[in-house]
Amino acid sequence: MAQRRALVVRGGWEGHQPVKATELFIPFLQSSGYAVRVEESTEVYADAGEMAATDLVVQCVTMSQIASEQVAGLSAAVVAGTGFTGWHGGVVDSFRASSDYLHLVGGQFATHPGKEPCERLGGAEDNFLPYRVSLTELGREHAITAGIEDFDLVTEQYWVLHDDLIDVLATTTHPTQAWHPWHRPVTSPAIWTRRWGAGRVVVTTPGHSVDVLEHPSVRTVIERGMVWATRTASA
Template sequence: MTARNALVVRGGWEGHRPVEATEMFIPFLEQEGFRVRVEESNEIYADESVMADIDLIVQSVTMSQISAEAFAGLRRAVERGTGLAGWHGGIADSYRNNSDYLQLIGGQFATHPSKHPDQCTGDESDNYLCYTVDLTDLGREHEITAGLEDFTLRTEQYWVLTDDLNDVLATTTHPVQPYHPWHRPITTPAIWTRNWGQGRIFVATPGHSLVVLRDANVRTIIERGMLWASRTVSE
């Protein structure tokens, strides 16, 4: 079998531990036959001579910015069949300055609701809530999530802005709380795929910490999602 090429692009906000998080998944990719290249800058996307040979991009770049040239290279690669996969803010809260990137990914982090103000202490745990990831009917059949059940996490619960081009494999529901300004439960995607040109995109919103990434359900979904997204037939 011909080896496939994976590009891991990491950086941005250090709170999501982009180096440690991506290092968790590189051995899996190598075991699956990928040659893995790691870049600490998204400017690699602008190098068409590199991108033409990439079958899978795993991105972990929270916030930060992307140049027009780098984004054009990323979108061109996906349209031509390169897969794009990631988790949490490394893909769903990247490049807020670029609306075309938000359209490409299909879901943008808006917030993660916090605990009751009286319980907040000023650290990141203020946003750790116990919530359920609910598989959709599609998710119960899709190869990324088939055989799994709804599961519960205690971590940041992402509220994302999205559109219906996504194929949603799992959702999460934000309840009504007296200290929040919304007035009915809000259900948003937690795991989704998206087809763009010839390429496939996979996004999982859980993944704030290494602890969450070690959760058996989360890790299984991310590993399957990367394989699903990858180009399977060379041009």
């Protein structure tokens, strides 16, 4: 069997520690039999030959911009069977101006509600809230999340705008608070998959910092998601 090839693409906003975050998972990929290539920009997405030979793309690029030929190359590769995955803003808050990228991923970060205004000190911790990630019925059976129980985190809780072509494995609910403008609890997908052509997409929204990525449930979901998303023999 030919060795599987993984492409790690990282960059964008440094607050999500794209180098440290991806370095956390490269040993897992290597020990799982992948040859790993690391790129510090999305230019590789426009290389049709390289993308056709790639079985899995792991992206950690928050915000930033992407050229039309690059997002077209990424989308074409996924349609042809290349897997695509990532976590937090590195995948679901990437390339906000690209509707084609948003269409591929199936969801877009909108906000992360914060603490009561009087408790805020002006740092990232202003948006760190205790919340629960709750498995769906599908999630309790899916290969990515089977055996994982609902778990609690204290970090950014992503509010995600999404379509109904995603298969939601876990959700999180934003409560109502006196200082927020919404009037009832809002449930967002926290972990999902998406079939796109012959390819598989996996999104995990927790992952603001390395300590969150090291949480046993978060890390397990991301690592299983990499394997599940990888190109299958039929693709």
